[in-house]
Amino acid sequence: xxxxxxxxxxxxxxxxxxxxxxxxxxxxxxxxxxxxxxxxxxxxxxxxxxxxxxxxxxxxxxxxxxxxxxxxxxxxxxxxxxxxxxxxxxxxxxxxxxxxxxxxxxxxxxxxxxxxxxxxxxxxxxxxxxxxxxxxxxxxxxxxxxxxxxxxxxxxxxxxxxxxxxxxxxxxxxxxxxxxxxxxxxxxxxxxxxxxxxxxxxxxxxxxxxxxxxxxxxxxxxxxxxxxxxxxxxxxxxxxxxxxxxxxxxxxxxxx
Amino acid sequence: xxxxxxxxxxxxxxxxxxxxxxxxxxxxxxxxxxxxxxxxxxxxxxxxxxxxxxxxxxxxxxxxxxxxxxxxxxxxxxxxxxxxxxxxxxxxxxxxxxxxxxxxxxxxxxxxxxxxxxxxxxxxxxxxxxxxxxxxxxxxxxxxxxxxxxxxxxxxxxxxxxxxxxxxxxxxxxxxxxxxxxxxxxxxxxxxxxxxxxxxxxxxxxxxxxxxxxxxxxxxxxxxxxxxxxxxxxxxxxxxxxxxxxxxxxxxxxxxxxxxxxxxxxxxxxxxxxxxxxxxxxxxxxxxxxxxxxxxxxxxxxxxxxxxxxxxxxxxxxxxxxxxxxxxxxxxxxxxxxxxxxxxxxxxxxxxxxxxxxxxxxxxxxxxxxxxxxxxxxxxxxxxxxxxxxxxxxxxxxxxxxxxxxxxxxxxxxxxxxxxxxxxxxxxxxxxxxxxxxxxxxxxxxxxxxxxxxxxxxxxxxxxxxxxxxxx
Ligand SMILES: Nc1ncnc2c1ncn2[C@@H]1O[C@H](COP(=O)(O)OP(=O)(O)O)[C@@H](O)[C@H]1O
Ligand SMILES: [Mg+2]
Numbered sequence: 095x096x097x098x099x100x101x102x103x104x105x106x107x108x109x110x111x112x113x114x115x116x117x118x119x120x121x122x123x124x125x126x127x128x129x130x131x132x133x134x135x136x137x138x139x140x141x142x143x144x145x146x147x148x149x150x151x152x153x154x155x156x157x158x159x160x161x162x163x164x165x166x167x168x169x170x171x172x173x174x175x176x177x178x179x180x181x182x183x184x185x186x187x188x189x190x191x192x193x194x195x196x197x198x199x200x201x202x203x204x205x206x207x208x209x210x211x212x213x214x215x216x217x218x219x220x221x222x223x224x225x226x227x228x229x230x231x232x233x234x235x236x237x238x239x240x241x242x243x244x245x246x247x248x249x250x251x252x253x254x255x256x257x258x259x260x261x262x263x264x265x266x267x268x269x270x271x272x273x274x275x276x277x278x279x280x281x282x283x284x285x286x287x288x289x290x291x292x293x294x295x296x297x298x299x300x301x302x303x304x305x306x307x308x309x310x311x312x313x314x315x316x317x318x319x320x321x322x323x324x325x326x327x328x329x330x331x332x333x334x335x336x337x338x339x340x341x342x343x344x345x346x347x348x349x350x
Numbered sequence: 351x352x353x354x355x356x357x358x359x360x361x362x363x364x365x366x367x368x369x370x371x372x373x374x375x376x377x378x379x380x381x382x383x384x385x386x387x388x389x390x391x392x393x394x395x396x397x398x399x400x401x402x403x404x405x406x407x408x409x410x411x412x413x414x415x416x417x418x419x420x421x422x423x424x425x426x427x428x429x430x431x432x433x434x435x436x437x438x439x440x441x442x443x444x445x446x447x448x449x450x451x452x453x454x455x456x457x458x459x460x461x462x463x464x465x466x467x468x469x470x471x472x473x474x475x476x477x478x479x480x481x482x483x484x485x486x487x488x489x490x491x492x493x494x495x496x497x498x499x500x501x502x503x504x505x506x507x508x509x510x511x512x513x514x515x516x517x518x519x520x521x522x523x524x525x526x527x528x529x530x531x532x533x534x535x536x537x538x539x540x541x542x543x544x545x546x547x548x549x550x551x552x553x554x555x556x557x558x559x560x561x562x563x564x565x566x567x568x569x570x571x572x573x574x575x576x577x578x579x580x581x582x583x584x585x586x587x588x589x590x591x592x593x594x595x596x597x598x599x600x601x602x603x604x605x606x607x608x609x610x611x612x613x614x615x616x617x618x619x620x621x622x623x624x625x626x627x628x629x630x631x632x633x634x635x636x637x638x639x640x641x642x643x644x645x646x647x648x649x650x651x652x653x654x655x656x657x658x659x660x661x662x663x664x665x666x667x668x669x670x671x672x673x674x675x676x677x678x679x680x681x682x683x684x685x686x687x688x689x690x691x692x693x694x695x696x697x698x699x700x701x702x703x704x705x706x707x708x709x710x711x712x713x714x715x716x717x718x719x720x721x722x723x724x725x726x727x728x729x730x731x732x733x734x735x736x737x738x739x740x741x742x743x744x745x746x747x748x749x750x751x752x753x754x755x756x757x758x759x760x761x762x763x764x765x766x767x768x769x770x771x772x773x774x775x776x777x778x779x780x781x782x783x784x785x786x787x788x789x790x791x792x793x794x795x796x797x798x799x800x801x802x803x804x805x806x807x808x809x810x811x812x813x814x815x816x817x818x819x820x821x822x
Binding site: 140141144147150152169170173174176177178182184188190192193197201203204205206212251254255 | 354355356358359362366717718720721722723724725726727728729730731814815816819820
């Protein structure tokens with residue numbers, strides 16, 4: 095389904111020097127896989143996922159989705175790809191605080207060029223909120239919700255247009271253990287029941303364990319980690335990892 | 351993107367950032383208000399000046415007096431007489447819808463009367479023109495007539511008083527002293543009282559305006575309403591002058607009656623049917639005077655064709671009298687351009703302000719923009735969102751600006767009505783808020799807001815979603 099070949103990506107910093115983050119990544123992802131991506135903080139995991147998700151087109155190499163090169167897509171095609179085929183879930187949720195949860199979930203419908211009735215979009219969003227277990231919060235703004243609840247809203251939003259793939263960047267990074275486990279259960283169900291391909295960057299060993307496949311990014315390249323049981327967080331000695339874990343602890347479930 | 355979706359986002363964003371937008375659009379509101387106010391003022395004043403003071407859809411053709419065009423091919427020789435032949439050829443010009451000859455009364459004359467209105471008889475040197483009665487028929491007050499009655503001598507009905515005569519245009523008076531052929535009546539004949547026609551006279555609104563605006567206040571006389579002045583009777587003494595020594599034995603005394611007001615009457619003086627003036631001019635001059643005109647009024651089908659007709663008239667060897675309309679129009683145009691320009695500058699500065707606010711807002715909202723891109727917004731969607739917000743800000747600011755201009759205009763008119771003394775042609779309102787002007791004001795407000803937001807919208811559209819979402 096996804097084919098990455100010879101992917102190079104470097105960032106130019108302000109002083110003109112450039113930092114090579116991905117140096118020849120090769121990766122194949124099959125439909126329905128539950129792939130966890132691990133690696134040290136700053137190793138380029140987010141960069142790789144953004145490229146695969148069509149958010150970043152500034153790279154060298156080839157990324158094909160269903161045989162179509164992302165690079166060659168127009169802005170319109172890439173946007174349609176993100177809208178219809180990809181669902182993004184972020185560590186910091188990225189919800190709109192001035193909208194209700196329901197409106198947040200409906201957001202992708204605003205940019206859906208296939209168009210659909212607003213009423214259908216509402217029904218679909220309510221359905222999804224129900225599916226992720228927070229239907230009762232539909233009319234509230236997300237700021238009244240706990241971290242776990244916010245992430246459920248974000249997942250519902252990602253699912254809105256029935257994507258074939260979800261790209262999740264440390265989805266439990268800001269959550270406490272219990273919420274994280276619940277979110278993991280949700281992912282497992284989505285993968286097993288709805289056959290949604292999952293690409294999850296994580297420091298969470300439980301998620302890495304739950305995945306059907308685990309890859310590690312190291313020195314700008316992908317190293318296959320067939321043994322999914324390797325403890326991802328142990329590898330992540332960096333300061334970022336510590337902060338990620340610390341932030342999660344602040345979020346208390348059912349704060350609302 | 352669904353149109354409804356765009357609307358939802360725009361309205362939501364505007365509501366959230368209302369304070370910023372209100373501050374940013376004050377300049378637009380003020381600029382649009384100034385724009386609307388001054389342009390409405392300009393076109394209101396233009397309507398009064400060009401519509402009432404100097405109507406623009408007619409020309410006055412006069413003989414060419416001096417010919418300064420000494421080009422080698424055109425040793426111009428202007429014709430110096432306007433007669434029926436000339437009137438006919440003027441009437442044949444394209445775009446000319448009517449031709450009305452005009453004749454000055456060349457004999458000195460005075461008018462005496464006005465007691466009924468002013469409390470005292472006034473005597474004034476009279477300037478009079480004769481015009482084709484057809485020119486002013488529409489302006490004759492009901493019950494009156496404006497034509498050359500051509501009173502004969504023999505067939506006039508004898509009477510004792512005005513009651514014995516017919517209608518508003520007759521009075522009981524003495525026979526005219528001379529017959530049409532110039533021979534004098536016998537004293538016995540001149541003692542008979544007969545029903546005679548008033549000499550009908552039209553006046554220009556200018557006269558009333560100038561009287562009400564200036565003379566009246568200088569002499570502390572009552573204000574006149576044109577409606578009540580109609581019907582005024584006075585003595586017309588042709589051949590008599592207050593300044594020249596008059597040949598007392600050759601004075602024609604007639605009764606005149608004001609039968610209406612017309613924009614086509616001469617501005618300062620009285621306007622008589624052409625026949626009377628021709629008759630008087632012949633009496634005091636030569637027989638040709640009856641068919642020699644001093645000017646010919648040419649009606650033109652539309653204002654747009656005035657220049658073309660003027661050109662043809664000049665090609666025929668005549669001049670077009672300068673009515674002052676062109677200078678007035680030019681002055682008003684300059685006024686409108688100056689204030690229009692000032693308004694444009696105000697709105698332009700406001701647009702820069704709008705630009706700053708949008709730059710700040712898209713910086714604040716870059717995460718949101720990134721999220722929208724992640725869920726499927728194209729660059730064009732983001733641009734449309736920002737420009738849509740700007741357009742809505744412009745529309746709202748335009749509304750407030752126009753309303754402000756209305757209020758300022760109403761205030762101005764009220765102050766003028768209450769506190770500014772009358773002056774000639776003082777209008778009830780100085781403003782003409784025409785639909786095209788209002789449309790222009792809205793387009794202007796929206797256009798400049800959108801223009802101000804163009805660069806920020808471009809930056810927002812080009813924002814790298816991966817960058818803003820990861821927070822690097
Ligand atoms: N937009 C950017 N501009 C400059 N440097 C960046 C940018 N995004 C990421 N980087 C750098 O690239 C490296 C990889 O970043 P990232 O992909 O976020 O790593 P990870 O997700 O594995 O922690 C880091 O060193 C980071 O500082
Ligand atoms: Mg990352």
